[in-house]
Amino acid sequence: MAGSGLELEGPLVAGSGQDAVAVIRASGEIDLSTAPELDAALSRAARSAGSVCVDLSGCTLIDSTGLRVLLTTARDLREEGGELTVSGLTGTVESFFSITGLLLDGSPLSVRAECPPGRGA
Amino acid sequence: MSAPSSMPSTRGDRTRFELSLAVEPESVTRARHAAVDLAREVDASEEEVALAVSEAVSNSVVHAFRDREPGTVEVIADVRNGRLIVTVDDDGDGMSPDLDHSGLGLGLALISRLADEVTFSSSPSGTTVSMAFAIGRDADASEMTEEAGGTA
Numbered sequence A: 001m002a003g004s005g006l007e008l009e010g011p012l013v014a015g016s017g018q019d020a021v022a023v024i025r026a027s028g029e030i031d032l033s034t035a036p037e038l039d040a041a042l043s044r045a046a047r048s049a050g051s052v053c054v055d056l057s058g059c060t061l062i063d064s065t066g067l068r069v070l071l072t073t074a075r076d077l078r079e080e081g082g083e084l085t086v087s088g089l090t091g092t093v094e095s096f097f098s099i100t101g102l103l104l105d106g107s108p109l110s111v112r113a114e115c116p117p118g119r120g121a
Numbered sequence B: 001m002s003a004p005s006s007m008p009s010t011r012g013d014r015t016r017f018e019l020s021l022a023v024e025p026e027s028v029t030r031a032r033h034a035a036v037d038l039a040r041e042v043d044a045s046e047e048e049v050a051l052a053v054s055e056a057v058s059n060s061v062v063h064a065f066r067d068r069e070p071g072t073v074e075v076i077a078d079v080r081n082g083r084l085i086v087t088v089d090d091d092g093d094g095m096s097p098d099l100d101h102s103g104l105g106l107g108l109a110l111i112s113r114l115a116d117e118v119t120f121s122s123s124p125s126g127t128t129v130s131m132a133f134a135i136g137r138d139a140d141a142s143e144m145t146e147e148a149g150g151t152a
Helices: A035-047 A064-079 A093-101 B025-042 B046-063 B106-115 B137-140
Strands: A006-014 A020-031 A049-062 A082-089 A111-112 B009-013 B014-023 B074-080 B083-090 B117-123 B125-136
Touching: A006 A035, A006 A049, A020 A035, A020 A064, A035 A049, A035 A064, A049 A093, A049 B046, A064 A082, A064 B014, A064 B046, A064 B106, A093 B106, B014 B025, B025 B046, B025 B074, B025 B083, B046 B074, B046 B083, B046 B106, B046 B125, B074 B117, B106 B117, B106 B125
Parallel strands: A020 A049, A049 A082, A082 A111
Antiparallel strands: A006 A020, B009 B014, B014 B074, B074 B083, B083 B125, B117 B125
């Protein structure tokens, strides 16, 4: 449960054209005080590529405010034919995704082991 | 309830604390960190306490003061009858449907899932959420990753 604040890296873009994925790496805590930073980073990422992957391996907490930001972005990307993927779920973050049902089939968020390596957008 | 302040006031010992917080996003983080420190001290589930307190204080900050000047959120935690009790109390307008902000239902549902016992009290003069968490061995037995049956 160590670490406060939120540090964001990216977007870095992997692939090209319709297959391009913008990658954001988040470290720290995502709550009401930091969710706007994630929201802004996701907006930048969505302008860089049709799909976005958020690496949460350095994230120690996310609550429903942060989840709402992810789900809103996922919905917006899906409307344009893209998707939002999250990776690196551990500890409290993984537990949160589990109890909110987001690790079940049919979840609006795709989960993968890791985001692809990207280059600077 | 005291006048709102941009900085939290704290008083307490190693097994209890009282925070009087301004209605601002940073208060969510402050309350959560204080509650997690206490959870660690008394051997309660840090995950459950962190997430539940985050949801409860977020509800107060986002929903309690919609049409008037923000007031105060008080967070009081102590150990009673072998459980960690965390109470989040605001002097807002009470719970009511908020069409401008989605997600209130999810926050309350999560609190009910995370705490061993929870009581909600709402009136036009404010909302109080009181959450009880197991400590010691009981906390180990009710880890949130143990999905079967839930904890509400």
